[in-house]
Amino acid sequence: MTSATDSPLPAVPRLIATDLDGTLLRDDKTVSDRTVAALAAAEEAGIEVFFVTGRPARWMDVVSDHVHGHGLAICANGAAVADLHDGGRLLKVRALEREAALDVVHTLRAAAPGTSFAVELSTGIHYEPEYPPFHLDAGATVAAAEKLLHEETPGTGAPVLKLLAHHGELTPDDFLALARTAAGDRASFTRSSPTALLEISGPGVSKASTLELCCAERGISPAEVVAFGDMPNDVEMLRWAGTSYAMGNAHPAAVAAAGGRTVNNNEDGVAVVIERLVAEHTLSRTQR
Incomplete structure (x- = not known):
């Protein structure tokens, strides 16, 4: 496994998929200024950001101000897609019978x-x-x-x-x-x-399977996705994404599923990778 500093990133990343608790959020459930800036830089670079979480839509206020322009978040481990720009209205539901x-x-x-x-x-x-x-x-x-x-x-x-x-x-x-x-x-x-x-x-419902549906609607392949997670509910997503990182504080199952590893959530591990991703993406565009 490689670290955040030497792991290869996709040549043309189109989407960042990140878990929240233990990943994007610090232990005090806040989004650091550094992470807010990194998310904004990704959006400015044209890279979509999806929050992919076990949280229900009603518990998304911690990041609702930082959601990408599309306003969408994958909630309840893939059972729902919510529009955070519309009060968390559920656009897609994959129910358990x-x-x-x-x-x-x-x-x-x-x-x-x-x-x-x-x-x-x-x-x-x-x-x-x-x-x-x-x-x-x-x-x-x-x-x-x-x-x-x-x-x-x-x-x-x-x-x-x-x-x-x-x-x-x-x-x-x-x-x-x-x-x-x-x-x-x-x-x-x-x-x-x-x-x-x-x-x-429900059978087959996971963060990964719903993320795959959302990406297919946008014509985005797994190879164009960079994912972050820390717990067993992130494993399928980390395996599915073309580039993936387990947090420094991650469960062993998440570490085994990811292709790379970044520092822990309290050290802004997601932002560390996004900053590098945006810098390389910007450089590649200027060299075309």
Whole structure:
């Protein structure tokens, strides 16, 4: 693996895809002045920037002022594409079918007793009484997962963006491995939290697969994409992009998936690479 200073960049980069927490954002959840300047320089150079995150659209205020001119962000690990210039309106939804979500709930309860669940809908999150509460979502309904997933009339409820599963005793990686073994044929399992908190999407839904759809709409190939990430939910994206970087603080799975490595998020690792990318891109244009 190469570092940010010697890793080759694409000759004509067209898109930067970056995770947020642990990647673009510092640990205090801020975007540094250096990173803001780097994002603006990329846009000025004609390089699109996509934020690609596990966060729901309603939690994108931390970067909404810095989104690229197109205004789009990929949220909920690829389950939604949101327009941040229009209040986070969802333009594309790749839902987890409720029947499949309920099947996963029953399977994980049997495989890992003590698991509690939350349901992330397109309209907000709701969770079971045992699930760690979301203080940012004071209006959430607290009830058993079966009730949260129930529809009076099939097809009339808000789309399920993802199911979240929490376990208080298992290690995060052990819980992920157990869940994939037990129900990986019915949904996509990943994680981005330092705790045993799994994020469960529809089959084939990931940051990478939705980014691929957005790039195809723009005629952008994987070879023209530079991606950044730090956790298991970034692995597919890091593998898909023609050029990719794991952060200095990254999980071993992200490090293994990426082609290069930059410094950690508190040292502005994304900005370090973007600055070099923009400088080389600008130089190549002046030499034509």
